[in-house]
Amino acid sequence: xxxxxxxxxxxxxxxxxxxxxxxxxxxxxxxxxxxxxxxxxxxxxxxxxxxxxxxxxxxxxxxxxxxxxxxxxxxxxxxxxxxxxxxxxxxxxxxxxxxxxxxxxxxxxxxxxxxxxxxxxxxxxxxxxxxxxxxxxxxxxxxxxxxxxxxxxxxxxxxxxxxxxxxxxxxxxxxxxxxxxxxxxxxxxxxxxxxxxxxxxxxxxxxxxxxxxxxxxxxxxxxxxxxxxxxxxxxxxxxxxxxxxxxxxxxxxxxxxxxxxxxxxxxxxxxxxxxxxxxxxxxxxxxxxxxxxxxxxxxxxxxxxxxxxxxxxxxxxxxxxxxxxxxxxxxxxxxxxxxxxxxxxxxxxxxxxxxxxxxxxxxxxxxxxxxxxxxxxxxxxxxxxxxxxxxxxxxxxxxxxxxxxxxxxxxxxxxxxxxxx
Amino acid sequence: xxxxxxxxxxxxxxxxxxxxxxxxxxxxxxxxxxxxxxxxxxxxxxxxxxxxxxxxxxxxxx
Numbered sequence: 001x002x003x004x005x006x007x008x009x010x011x012x013x014x015x016x017x018x019x020x021x022x023x024x025x026x027x028x029x030x031x032x033x034x035x036x037x038x039x040x041x042x043x044x045x046x047x048x049x050x051x052x053x054x055x056x057x058x059x060x061x062x063x064x065x066x067x068x069x070x071x072x073x074x075x076x077x078x079x080x081x082x083x084x085x086x087x088x089x090x091x092x093x094x095x096x097x098x099x100x101x102x103x104x105x106x107x108x109x110x111x112x113x114x115x116x117x118x119x120x121x122x123x124x125x126x127x128x129x130x131x132x133x134x135x136x137x138x139x140x141x142x143x144x145x146x147x148x149x150x151x152x153x154x155x156x157x158x159x160x161x162x163x164x165x166x167x168x169x170x171x172x173x174x175x176x177x178x179x180x181x182x183x184x185x186x187x188x189x190x191x192x193x194x195x196x197x198x199x200x201x202x203x204x205x206x207x208x209x210x211x212x213x214x215x216x217x218x219x220x221x222x223x224x225x226x227x228x229x230x231x232x233x234x235x236x237x238x239x240x241x242x243x244x245x246x247x248x249x250x251x252x253x254x255x256x257x258x259x260x261x262x263x264x265x266x267x268x269x270x271x272x273x274x275x276x277x278x279x280x281x282x283x284x285x286x287x288x289x290x291x292x293x294x295x296x297x298x299x300x301x302x303x304x305x306x307x308x309x310x311x312x313x314x315x316x317x318x319x320x321x322x323x324x325x326x327x328x329x330x331x332x333x334x335x336x337x338x339x340x341x342x343x344x345x346x347x348x349x350x351x352x353x354x355x356x357x358x359x360x361x362x363x364x365x366x367x368x369x370x371x372x373x374x375x376x377x378x379x380x381x382x383x384x385x386x387x388x389x390x391x392x393x394x395x396x397x398x399x400x401x402x403x404x405x406x407x408x409x410x411x412x413x414x415x416x417x418x419x420x421x
Numbered sequence: 422x423x424x425x426x427x428x429x430x431x432x433x434x435x436x437x438x439x440x441x442x443x444x445x446x447x448x449x450x451x452x453x454x455x456x457x458x459x460x461x462x463x464x465x466x467x468x469x470x471x472x473x474x475x476x477x478x479x480x481x482x483x
Contacts, residue, residue, distance in 0.1 A: 005440075347455065
């Protein structure tokens with residue numbers, strides 16, 4: 001389904017005026033915004049997808065440098081206001097519904113997932129501070145995170161503690177003035193360090209000295225790369241660094257880092273030992289985002305596969321010659337190619353509808369004036385969050401690495417990396 | 422979602438007939454290709470889960 005069909009005809013979002021803020025949007029406004037995102041992603045992000053993955057990030061003298069072109073593209077991204085779409089107007093956001101924002105994310109992911117992850121993680125950090133941070137923390141960090149001038153990360157995983165966060169060892173001790181000194185090592189930190197923004201706010205899980213065992217003893221902290229002074233200006237560098245780069249297939253343009261924190265100064269988000277709850281605000285946002293990533297890469301794989309199937313000529317159609325002007329017919333005439341393409345197309349359209357519905361439930365949960373309806377929508381969103389994440393990414397993976405290989409004859413294995421298929 | 426999509430396509434299919442016909446064909450394909458898999462997947466989950474819990478560590482050895 002095209003995005004407009006989902007928003008306008010399937011979900012009827014422009015008739016949902018009972019939802020706070022929905023009366024301020026109409027199809028023309030949404031179309032204009034989404035077209036702007038489409039233009040930016042196609043003209044600026046897509047050309048950097050292949051080169052960014054081939055070049056990858058570099059760790060030089062303890063600092064990570066993103067691939068050529070990423071910093072300029074990110075500046076344009078921030079200057080154009082694309083970071084602010086769904087954020088709270090109180091902090092400089094545009095207040096657009098999630099059901100529109102997810103499709104901006106789909107286009108960003110489809111054209112350059114590595115690049116899209118820099119603002120993607122930032123949005124998760126924004127959501128956690130917005131939901132659980134003190135007023136002082138919000139004032140300190142949110143405007144810069146919303147504008148995209150600063151980026152965010154989420155620091156959960158340690159080398160011995162991935163899914164089982166009860167095992168995590170990173171420690172936080174009081175350092176006076178409501179601050180904490182945090183020490184430990186985190187791995188797989190997406191956008192952990194880079195040269196796109198002047199500051200990075202790390203949201204990280206750690207244990208206080210009196211913490212109970214297990215997940216009930218985890219607290220969440222905001223730890224800036226560069227300390228922020230009372231007047232909002234930047235101060236000294238915090239005691240943290242990227243110790244190494246990790247290399248994730250297909251997203252070498254995103255800086256996946258091993259991060260070392262050596263008594264780095266941070267502030268508590270929410271209550272002590274309630275970090276997992278606060279982090280799950282970010283995780284649910286991230287899980288929906290991951291489902292959208294599955295759709296985005298599956299969609300661009302489909303578009304590339306379709307173009308190839310129309311162009312590549314091999315053999316003749318079973319029912320006779322389809323294109324006598326050529327030595328063979330386009331492979332689109334062959335039944336199995338049609339099956340693979342339609343399987344991919346129909347899956348993508350179904351996934352897009354489900355993602356739109358999931359995002360609309362999240363909007364209802366936040367914006368519906370009837371508390372019971374808001375609660376019901378929240379329950380549906382909670383039920384579908386793991387389905388959106390797990391199912392769509394699993395199929396999205398197949399769409400990229402299984403079916404397209406059949407009809408692209410394995411070309412992707414070799415050098416066809418820049419088109420995203 | 423697919424039913425809603427098909428109904429919407431049927432009701433709206435006047436302005437851009439080809440677009441809505443594509444929606445209907447895509448919905449039809451989804452039902453005939455993807456939805457039919459749910460029965461076997463459910464059977465797979467239900468029939469294998471008990472065996473999963475009964476396996477000993479040694480059962481994974483070659």
